[in-house]
Amino acid sequence: MARHDTSTLNANDPVQQSRLVRLKLANEGELPSGMLRDEIDASWRRSLSHGLDCLQGEQVGLGARQGLDLRTLLEHNRQLIDAVTPELDYLVKRQGKSGIVILGDAQANVLAIEGQKHVLAREGLRDLHPGSCWSEALRGTNAIGTAVVEGQPTLINCGEHYLDRLSPFSCTSVPLRDPRGEVIGVLDVTREGVMAQPQDSLSTLLLAAGQIENRLFGLQHAEHLVLALHSRPQYLASAWQGLLALSLDGEVMGANDNACQLLRVSRQALLGQHASDLLGERSPAFIARLWQGGVSSVQTARGEFFFRALQLPRQTALKGGVTVPRPAPTAKAQVLEALAGGDARLARALRMARQGLAGGLPVLLLGETGTGKEVTARALHQAGPRADKPFVAVNCAAIPEGLIESELFGYRDGAFTGARRGGMVGRLMQAHGGTLFLDEIGDMPLALQARLLRVLQERRVAPLGAGDEQAIDVALICATHRDLKRLVAEQRFREDLYYRVNGVSLRLPALRERDDLVAIVHGLLDKSGARGVSLDPPLAALLEGFDWPGNIRQLEMVLRTALAMREEGETLLTLDHLTDCLLDELASSAAPSGNLRDNELELIRAALARHQGNVSAAAEALGISRATLYRKLKHLRG
Numbered sequence: 354m355a356r357h358d359t360s361t362l363n364a365n366d367p368v369q370q371s372r373l374v375r376l377k378l379a380n381e382g383e384l385p386s387g388m389l390r391d392e393i394d395a396s397w398r399r400s401l402s403h404g405l406d407c408l409q410g411e412q413v414g415l416g417a418r419q420g421l422d423l424r425t426l427l428e429h430n431r432q433l434i435d436a437v438t439p440e441l442d443y444l445v446k447r448q449g450k451s452g453i454v455i456l457g458d459a460q461a462n463v464l465a466i467e468g469q470k471h472v473l474a475r476e477g478l479r480d481l482h483p484g485s486c487w488s489e490a491l492r493g494t495n496a497i498g499t500a501v502v503e504g505q506p507t508l509i510n511c512g513e514h515y516l517d518r519l520s521p522f523s524c525t526s527v528p529l530r531d532p533r534g535e536v537i538g539v540l541d542v543t544r545e546g547v548m549a550q551p552q553d554s555l556s557t558l559l560l561a562a563g564q565i566e567n568r569l570f571g572l573q574h575a576e577h578l579v580l581a582l583h584s585r586p587q588y589l590a591s592a593w594q595g596l597l598a599l600s601l602d603g604e605v606m607g608a609n610d611n612a613c614q615l616l617r618v619s620r621q622a623l624l625g626q627h628a629s630d631l632l633g634e635r636s637p638a639f640i641a642r643l644w645q646g647g648v649s650s651v652q653t654a655r656g657e658f659f660f661r662a663l664q665l666p667r668q669t670a671l672k673g674g675v676t677v678p679r680p681a682p683t684a685k686a687q688v689l690e691a692l693a694g695g696d697a698r699l700a701r702a703l704r705m706a707r708q709g710l711a712g713g714l715p716v717l718l719l720g721e722t723g724t725g726k727e728v729t730a731r732a733l734h735q736a737g738p739r740a741d742k743p744f745v746a747v748n749c750a751a752i753p754e755g756l757i758e759s760e761l762f763g764y765r766d767g768a769f770t771g772a773r774r775g776g777m778v779g780r781l782m783q784a785h786g787g788t789l790f791l792d793e794i795g796d797m798p799l800a801l802q803a804r805l806l807r808v809l810q811e812r813r814v815a816p817l818g819a820g821d822e823q824a825i826d827v828a829l830i831c832a833t834h835r836d837l838k839r840l841v842a843e844q845r846f847r848e849d850l851y852y853r854v855n856g857v858s859l860r861l862p863a864l865r866e867r868d869d870l871v872a873i874v875h876g877l878l879d880k881s882g883a884r885g886v887s888l889d890p891p892l893a894a895l896l897e898g899f900d901w902p903g904n905i906r907q908l909e910m911v912l913r914t915a916l917a918m919r920e921e922g923e924t925l926l927t928l929d930h931l932t933d934c935l936l937d938e939l940a941s942s943a944a945p946s947g948n949l950r951d952n953e954l955e956l957i958r959a960a961l962a963r964h965q966g967n968v969s970a971a972a973e974a975l976g977i978s979r980a981t982l983y984r985k986l987k988h989l990r991g
Contacts, residue, residue, distance in 0.1 A: 371512035371520065375407045392503070393494060393513045399502070400493035400515040407493065408517050423484040427753055430458050431760075433529070433538050434465065436568040438751040439727075440561040441467050443910055444542065446903050447557055447934075455481075457539040461488040461498040464538070472545065477518040492516060496524030500539045504528055506555055511547045523548040527558045532570045532598075532607045534620060540565070550934060560914065563592020570609055571664050574598035577606050579664035584615060586648055586659040587916050589882035596663070603628040617655060648882050659882065689736040691876060692729060696869060702859045703729070709857035710788075710828055711737045715809075717854055718832035720861030723904030726832035727792060729861060734788040739828055742787030747780045750793035758801055762808075763816040781814050781825055789827040794854065795835035795846060806850045829854065864901040864908060871897075877909050883916055889927040899939050911935060 374388050374397075384397055400407070427434065437456050444454045445468045453468035463485050466473070473481055481487070489498040493515025500507040509524045525548065526541035540562055542554055571579050577598040581589050588594055595612030597605055608623045616623065616631060623631075631653070650659045689707060693700035706716045710733055718726045727746060734744045752760050763779025781789060791797075797805070808814050809829065813822040831854045840846035867873065874896065878886050888896070892915075901907055915930040928936065960971040 369512075372517060375517050379406075379408055389513070392507075393509070396489065396494040396499050396502070397515050399489055403490045403493075405491075405493050405515065407515050410518065424753070424756060426458075426462055426484060427464060427756055428759075430464055430538070432569070432572055433458065434751065435748075436565050436572060437465070437529075437538070437540065438748055439568070440564055441465070441751075443723075443903060443906060444468075444540075444557065444561055446907065452542055452544040455497065455539075455541040455543060457487065457497040457501070457541065459501065459535075459537050460486065461501045461539065462486050463497070472543075475521075475545075477516075477521065478543075495519065496526035496541050496543070497539045500526040500528050500541070501536060504536050506559065508548070508555065521545055525554040525558060527555070527562045529562055529565055529569075530610070531566075532573050532596075532609060534610060537569075556914075556932070560592045560910070560917075566609065567592070567594070567596060570596045570598070570607065574607050574664070577664075578662060580660055581663050582612065582615065582658050582660040584656055584658055585921065586650075587881065587883045587886065587919065589648060589659060589661055591881065591913055591917055593917070597623075597631075599628060605631070615658070648884075661882070689732045692725065692732055696862070696867060699862065703733075706857050706859045707733055707736050710734075710830065713828075714856035715829040715831065715854050716856060717837075717858045718830065718861060719837075719858065720832075720834065721863050721904055722834050723901075723906035724861040724863060725905045726861060727790065728905075729859075730788075730790040730792075730830045730832065733830060734790075734828070737788075737828070739787050743784050744788050744790065745780050745784035746790040746792060748792045750796035758804070761801070761805070762814055779814065779816060781808065781827065782816075782823065784827045785825050787827065789829055791829070791831045791854075793833055793835075794831040795833035795837055795840055799845070799847070802847045802850050806847060806853060809850075809853050864904045873905065873908070874912065877905075877912050878916075881913060881916055886916070886924050886926060889925055892926055892928050892931075895928070895939050911939070 370388065374385060378384050378401070384394070384401060386394070388394075389397060434456070441454055441456075445452070453466055453470065453472055455463060456465040457463055463481065463483050465483060466481070472478060486492075487495050487497045489495070489502055492498060494509065495514055495516075496507045496509045499509065506527045507525070511523050512520045514520060514522070514524075522543055522545055524541055524543045526539050528536045529538040529540060531537045540558055542558060548554060577600060580597045580599060581594045582597065583589055583591075583594050593611055595615045596607075596609040597612050598607035600606055605623050605626045605628070608620050610620075613620050613623060618626075618631075648659055648661045650657055689703055690700055693703055710716050716730075716733060718729055720726055730746070731744060734740060747760065759779070761779050761781055763782060808825070812825055814825050816823075837846055837851055837855070841848045841851050864870070864873070871893070874888065874893075878884070896908070896911075903910075911931070912926075914932065914935060915926045918930040918932075919926070931939070957971070961968070
């Protein structure tokens with residue numbers, strides 16, 4: 354066996370210390386005890402038992418362990434990918450200049466990588482790509498593979514990877530579980546350098562994982578009533594809420610881990626029970642209450658529980674002849690109007706979009722990432738005549754180019770290698786009778802744009818591998834953060850398709866452009882079940898001074914984090930409810946560049962632009978009189 358020199362290594366440096374362990378392992382064939390954290394030591398010993406050389410180089414050719422090609426691998430994990438996609442943008446923004454976010458499946462196969470992908474070109478990570486397998490058996494100790502084995506959150510700092518070439522990187526990962534509690538994936542953040550505050554990264558991932566698992570729960574119980582519950586109302590709509598899936602007669606069909614812990618009953622014991630047994634309420638009456646919306650409470654032997662319905666099945670009648678009333682259409686319209694907050698121009702645009710959609714016109718939503726395009730699309734659907742029909746969302750940017758055609762149009766059995774037996778119904782047919790939402794349509798491949806245009810013109814679709822066409826009836830809402838007119842000029846988006854989807858165009862303003870931040874904050878707090886909670890003035894000032902690159906999605910996550918940090922009974926959010934990382938981030942954009950004169954002129958120009966040159970409206974938004982506004986303009990331009 355080749356001997357490796359260890360004389361120049363500094364045993365006080367953690368990275369050098371771990372390299373010393375590797376060299377001793379390579380020289381002596383045994384792993385020295387007491388030099389690694391217990392969980393890392395256990396993983397290294399597993400890695401050694403797999404016959405791995407800790408000094409090995411990259412193995413670019415190692416693909417998915419199951420022998421599946423990438424297309425089939427992604428198709429097999431489609432539901433997981435769809436559930437994770439909404440959280441990826443937020444996680445990427447939190448990772449700074451060197452972080453990447455990785456999604457793996459239950460076998461540690463890489464499904465998606467987002468963020469600073471240039472890091473992957475560095476030595477050590479060039480064999481990390483979608484389709485590669487990062488199990489412990491193939492790559493040794495790493496956050497993805499080790500989390501799959503351990504089934505729990507995993508922190509691996511610089512030097513703690515089994516392979517020496519991975520020493521410059523630090524990783525944090527959390528397993529993702531299905532409604533049965535089985536690990537179905539892993540969410541990982543990898544970055545260069547030592548993790549100074551690993552618990553902050555872990556907390557962020559745990560919050561995202563909770564949202565993803567909640568979303569998966571709803572997807573897998575689409576035909577059931579899904580109930581959120583918690584002993585504290587502020588935890589409803591958080592990652593810590595309990596979830597129960599109920600049949601229409603009140604039988605428990607599914608439960609997440611949080612529900613089992615809150616009710617102090619195992620999942621096995623919960624399944625098959627009735628709402629009346631758990632919550633002391635007669636099933637039909639209880640479900641009828643849920644159908645009315647809002648937060649309610651029940652007193653049980655285990656204490657008081659707060660609950661609300663997250664998902665309602667389409668049936669309207671319960672056993673025993675009890676009819677469940679649907680929410681009134683006026684309530685749906687109020688939800689749509691609430692999105693506009695105090696912005697009269699946006700409220701008018703939303704009303705026009707609702708009327709256009711009801712009249713058969715396509716709606717095009719424009720706006721930056723995080724401005725609430727999907728939320729707006731769902732609200733438009735719920736406020737229209739198709740509210741009781743399917744709402745099907747497709748993220749054109751999240752689906753790989755090779756799969757988006759089969760996703761949209763579906764396919765017949767045997768249409769291509771790896772096709773699911775029995776075929777698959779495409780998203781277009783799933784939306785039949787309801788609303789199809791094409792998010793990030795500006796990222797749709799040109800070749801597919803031509804086929805979509807034909808479908809929209811003829812209202813007929815043929816699945817891949819099928820000769821016959823089927824008629825479809827869908828309302829169409831599209832969204833993009835890109836400038837479609839510029840893409841048309843650059844011949845990257847079909848002009849005829851642009852005019853086909855641009856019936857009623859609606860631009861959603863960025864959060865920094867809105868004057869109703871306080872109203873938006875209170876609306877998000879109410880949505881989180883925290884009605885009555887207010888902001889301390891220093892925290893409110895900090896939120897109002899931030900430029901919110903992630904828009905409403907980012908603000909919502911900040912508020913959720915603050916709510917989760919409260920002690921029982923607290924109704925005032927302060928700076929103490931934010932982590933150090935969040936405080937640093939929010940304070941980073943405190944003072945705008947340039948002198949006071951330039952900043953004041955820019956504020957006036959922005960207000961005039963927002964109000965279409967209406968001086969009275971701009972002055973009101975700025976909190977000054979019209980005469981003062983004219984005087985300031987004259988003075989500033991003089």
